[in-house]
Amino acid sequence: MRRTASAAVTALLVAGLLTVPASAAQARKGDRTPPRLKVTSYSMQDNRLTVAVAASDASGVRAVSLLVRGKIVATDTTAPYQLSADLSAYPGEVKWKVRAIDRRGNDRVSEERKSRVKPRPDRNRPRPAPSVSPSVSPTVTPTVSPTVSPTGTAEPEPTETVEPQPTGTVEPQPTETD
Numbered sequence: 001m002r003r004t005a006s007a008a009v010t011a012l013l014v015a016g017l018l019t020v021p022a023s024a025a026q027a028r029k030g031d032r033t034p035p036r037l038k039v040t041s042y043s044m045q046d047n048r049l050t051v052a053v054a055a056s057d058a059s060g061v062r063a064v065s066l067l068v069r070g071k072i073v074a075t076d077t078t079a080p081y082q083l084s085a086d087l088s089a090y091p092g093e094v095k096w097k098v099r100a101i102d103r104r105g106n107d108r109v110s111e112e113r114k115s116r117v118k119p120r121p122d123r124n125r126p127r128p129a130p131s132v133s134p135s136v137s138p139t140v141t142p143t144v145s146p147t148v149s150p151t152g153t154a155e156p157e158p159t160e161t162v163e164p165q166p167t168g169t170v171e172p173q174p175t176e177t178d
């Protein structure tokens with residue numbers, strides 16, 4: 001006969017049979033009722049799913065978890081239960097459930113729900129090389145400055161005529177007046 005002890009259960013192993021003390025079996029036998037569970041609201045914003053849950057049980061609720069594709073992605077152990085998870089890793093249609101576990105190990109799982117996750121660009125994926133445009137040499141285009149043209153008509157200015165004299169002095173010529 002060999003006795004084996006653990007923190008939670010003392011068991012007696014006789015001829016390969018495991019015997020559990022009656023007190024442990026009665027504790028489990030006494031409460032087989034799963035916790036009450038209700039998803040009160042949920043929303044999806046920027047690929048983040050947020051779920052509000054109401055859960056209760058006579059023995060107390062140990063934890064409420066959010067399961068996405070069968071995997072736990074968020075857990076809350078304190079009421080009011082609020083679960084939130086970034087679902088960017090699950091692009092497309094995502095199926096999710098909520099699970100509540102009471103202090104006796106009984107659990108209840110909500111009905112399956114669906115949400116849509118928008119794919120995000122992969123930041124690690126190599127980006128295409130930028131396209132190179134052929135280089136263009138600059139073209140010189142002469143510019144013409146505007147020319148100024150007079151507006152109106154100009155009158156000739158009067159001039160004085162001087163006749164050359166044979167010897168060095170110039171004398172004014174008398175002009176006739178009418």
